[in-house]
């Protein structure tokens with residue numbers, strides 16, 4: 043965890059990649075796409091804690107159709123900027139069986155987190171799996187999964203804000219920043 047001075051220093055030297063207005067416009071577009079695709083399927087929406095909390099909180103009120111909501115909690119970065127082993131803190135529950143499941147996350151980077159969630163949800167008997175990520179990182183490696191719904195593409199830099207942390211801080215920012 044960064045201290046206050048470190049956290050402010052990180053923010054002051056960061057680059058803003060997407061403003062709050064651009065973020066909101068991307069969420070509007072995603073909500074329209076998701077509504078078009080899943081509006082009649084009564085999906086179970088799972089939010090991936092903790093990074094997806096801001097995105098989920100702003101997307102859900104834009105989805106004006108019946109859905110159920112729950113969360114999973116999985117992490118593989120912790121306080122670091124490189125991914126490690128995936129740790130399940132709260133796994134999907136049995137009620138994914140026979141449901142159309144939409145999993146929401148803040149970012150698809152190497153894709154290991156979302157691919158592991160997909161594999162678990164389908165192994166537990168979900169009828170269909172969809173993924174929605176606010177940010178898709180443009181990396182040179184192949185990913186094990188491609189998101190069905192994407193808000194913005196971000197360059198291959200460590201990004202933070204809008205739910206994404208940097209050394210534990212700044213999940214609360216309304217814009218998308220990148221570390222220098």
Ligand SMILES: O=P(O)(O)OC[C@H]1O[C@H](OP(=O)(O)OP(=O)(O)O)[C@H](O)[C@@H]1O
Nearest residue numbers: 092093117118119150151152153154155
């Ligand atoms: O595509 P990947 O390379 O697997 O990375 C994406 C995952 O990394 C972040 O989670 P993190 O492990 O940092 O946990 P957090 O949500 O608590 O920040 C983010 O919220 C995604 O879940």
Ligand SMILES: Nc1nc2[nH]cnc2c(=O)[nH]1
Nearest residue numbers: 151199200201202206207
């Ligand atoms: N905060 C943050 N979390 C991530 N998890 C995977 N990639 C990233 C990233 O660029 N930023």
